[in-house]
Amino acid sequence: MSQTERHRRLRLLLTKLNKQRKQQAGKIDILCNDLISAQRGFIHRLYTIGFAAEFYKSLLGSPDLNHLLARADRMIRQELPGTGVAFYLRQSDGCELHSFVGDEMFACEQSGPQEHLTPELVEGICKSNKICTLSEISSLDPTDDFHALRRFSIVTLPLSDLGRSLGFLLLWRPTPLSVTSEEIGRVESVMCGLSQAIRGTRVPLASGE
Incomplete structure (x- = not known):
C-alpha cells in the first residue's frame, strides 16, 4: 500500500471518528437539556405543592x-x-x-x-x-x-x-x-x-x- 493510500484512509478514518464524536456530543447535549428541563419541572411542581400545602393549612379552623x-x-x-x-x-x-x-x-x-x-x-x-x-x-x-x-x-x-x-x-x-x-x-x-x-x-x- 502506497503512502498516499495510507494517508487517504487515515483521513477517512479521522473524518468518520470526528463525525461520530460530534453525533455523540449532540446526543449528550440533548440528554443534558432534557435532564435540566425535567429538574426545573420537578422543582416547579414541588414549589406548587408547597404553596398548596401552606394554603390549605392556613384555611384550617376558619370559623x-x-x-x-x-x-x-x-x-x-x-x-x-x-x-x-x-x-x-x-x-x-x-x-x-x-x-x-x-x-x-x-x-x-x-x-x-x-x-x-x-x-x-x-x-x-x-x-x-x-x-x-x-x-x-x-x-x-x-x-x-x-x-x-x-x-x-x-x-x-x-x-x-x-x-x-x-x-x-x-x-x-x-x-x-x-x-x-x-x-x-x-x-x-x-x-x-x-x-x-x-x-x-x-x-x-x-x-x-
Whole structure:
C-alpha cells in the first residue's frame, strides 16, 4: 500500500471518528437539556405543592366565610406580590363581591377593575365556569370596548362544586405588569380545595340556580 493510500484512509478514518464524536456530543447535549428541563419541572411542581400545602393549612379552623376568604386573600397576595384579589360568590339574586384591603396600591376599590365589571359580565364569567382572561371576558359583550378594563392584566379562575359555578376569583395587576401563566397555574392548583371550603361555609344555592 502506497503512502498516499495510507494517508487517504487515515483521513477517512479521522473524518468518520470526528463525525461520530460530534453525533455523540449532540446526543449528550440533548440528554443534558432534557435532564435540566425535567429538574426545573420537578422543582416547579414541588414549589406548587408547597404553596398548596401552606394554603390549605392556613384555611384550617376558619370559623366562617369571611375569615376563610380573608385568609385565602392573604395567602394569594403573599404568593403573588403586587396582585389584586377579589372573590365573586353567586347568590340567589346575583353575585356578592368580597374584597379585602391589602397592598397600599389597592387600598381604594376604584384602583381595581371591580367597578368596571358589570353584573352582566360577572354573570357571564360565572356561567363560563372556566379560566378567563380579558380576551375571553371581552367576548361576553362585543358592544363594549372595555377601555377601562384594558388598564389591567386580568384573569378570573372559577370556583365550582361538582361542575356548578359558585362564583370566581379575580386576579389583576395594573398594566404593563401582568399576571403570568405560571402564577395562574399555582393559584389554579388550590381552587378545587378553596371551592370545597367555601361550599362548607355556605347554605347551598336552591336547585336550578
